[in-house]
Amino acid sequence: MGVEIRVEGLTKSFGRQTIWQDVSLTVPAGEISVLLGPSGTGKSVFLKSLVGLLRPDRGHIWIGDRDLPNLPESKLYETRKLFGVLFQDGALFGSMNLFDNVAFPLREHTRKSESEVKRIVMEKLELVGLVGAEKKLPGEISGGMKKRAGLARALVLDPEILLVDEPDSGLDPVRTALLNQTMVDLNAEIGATFLIVTHDINTARTVPDNIGLLFLRELVMFGPREMLLSSEEPVVRQFLNARTVGPIGMSEEKDLSELEAEAKLGHDPGRLPPIPPQLMTSDGRVRAGQHAPGAWCAAHGVTPPPGSFIDDLGRDWVQEWPRYVASMAPVGGTVPRGPGAPPPGAGAGR
Numbered sequence: 305m306g307v308e309i310r311v312e313g314l315t316k317s318f319g320r321q322t323i324w325q326d327v328s329l330t331v332p333a334g335e336i337s338v339l340l341g342p343s344g345t346g347k348s349v350f351l352k353s354l355v356g357l358l359r360p361d362r363g364h365i366w367i368g369d370r371d372l373p374n375l376p377e378s379k380l381y382e383t384r385k386l387f388g389v390l391f392q393d394g395a396l397f398g399s400m401n402l403f404d405n406v407a408f409p410l411r412e413h414t415r416k417s418e419s420e421v422k423r424i425v426m427e428k429l430e431l432v433g434l435v436g437a438e439k440k441l442p443g444e445i446s447g448g449m450k451k452r453a454g455l456a457r458a459l460v461l462d463p464e465i466l467l468v469d470e471p472d473s474g475l476d477p478v479r480t481a482l483l484n485q486t487m488v489d490l491n492a493e494i495g496a497t498f499l500i501v502t503h504d505i506n507t508a509r510t511v512p513d514n515i516g517l518l519f520l521r522e523l524v525m526f527g528p529r530e531m532l533l534s535s536e537e538p539v540v541r542q543f544l545n546a547r548t549v550g551p552i553g554m555s556e557e558k559d560l561s562e563l564e565a566e567a568k569l570g571h572d573p574g575r576l577p578p579i580p581p582q583l584m585t586s587d588g589r590v591r592a593g594q595h596a597p598g599a600w601c602a603a604h605g606v607t608p609p610p611g612s613f614i615d616d617l618g619r620d621w622v623q624e625w626p627r628y629v630a631s632m633a634p635v636g637g638t639v640p641r642g643p644g645a646p647p648p649g650a651g652a653g654r
């Protein structure tokens with residue numbers, strides 16, 4: 305389940321403004337990937353290009369054997385059906401209740417009966433923890449619930465690829481944590497390929513299987529979470545640790561005098577913090593696209609920063625993992641709680 309996205313040499317400009325150039329990456333099928341970058345580096349433009357809403361100047365976007373920028377309109381329409389999208393400004397229709405908002409794509413793009421529409425809409429509202437709120441208007445619910453409703457709408461045509469633009473913008477830390485848990489649970493449930501744009505460093509450090517970083521019109525790095533969280537590359541290191549010391553400044557790139565002043569003052573980027581355990585599903589299941597803790601570091605001879613993969617209870621998840629996976633109960637049974645799992649019952653909060 306889930307479809308791989310393979311991007312090759314993608315370049316996009318608006319007039320004389322180059323947004324990014326020569327971007328190449330493979331978003332693995334069924335895994336959760338996060339795209340980061342300072343404001344204005346073109347993360348939203350990238351998502352819009354992936355779904356065919358913006359046309360790149362050059363390059364390829366392979367969705368299976370289809371190269372999106374070179375598809376005729378009819379095939380493009382077909383391929384777009386593989387995507388569910390939750391845009392940053394993907395406002396709900398204010399005059400429709402949540403049920404009708406979520407039902408909208410089904411009524412527009414399919415010929416399903418109203419009873420079938422109802423079954424599907426309620427199933428998706430259940431997935432995002434919104435059953436009981438279906439009669440409410442968008443103006444009557446919190447920001448977190450609006451994001452969940454947008455998510456339900458993005459899921460309603462059973463996408464193979466889910467693109468989500470800043471799901472956490474404007475949310476408080478608890479609602480962000482609950483939404484992150486929903487994303488992880490959803491990924492386990494539907495197995496689609498997830499690509500999430502976020503500015504939330506805690507989300508980037510704990511949720512995804514892969515991380516990408518855009519800076520100064522380039523994709524600086526894209527790869528497994530452990531690769532970026534153990535990277536000494538200055539831009540990656542600064543961004544993923546939310547530090548002031550490093551090449552990124554207020555107006556995107558620090559100028560030479562700023563960097564010289566930093567060096568003179570003896571500013572040091574400091575030690576890399578530990579790699580936190582990855583957020584597990586709320587019922588303890590291991591997602592199909594999930595990798596064993598420490599596996600990338602071990603395979604590449606990288607020593608993770610001291611204290612990595614140790615949870616709040618002091619358990620080292622590199623050691624625990626084989627036992628944990630072996631002790632997984634059959635479907636329907638209870639499973640031991642994994643690293644970063646919330647307290648029982650806290651999975652699908654509002």
Ligand SMILES: Nc1ncnc2c1ncn2[C@@H]1O[C@H](COP(=O)(O)OP(=O)(O)OP(=O)(O)O)[C@@H](O)[C@H]1O
Pocket residue numbers: 318323341342343344345346347348349350
């Ligand atoms: N349709 C468009 N026409 C012209 N310029 C555009 C268009 N869409 C985006 N841009 C420009 O592309 C640049 C990147 O915008 P984008 O919204 O993708 O950045 P972003 O990384 O998502 O930013 P943020 O993190 O603040 O949301 C900006 O300078 C923006 O003004």
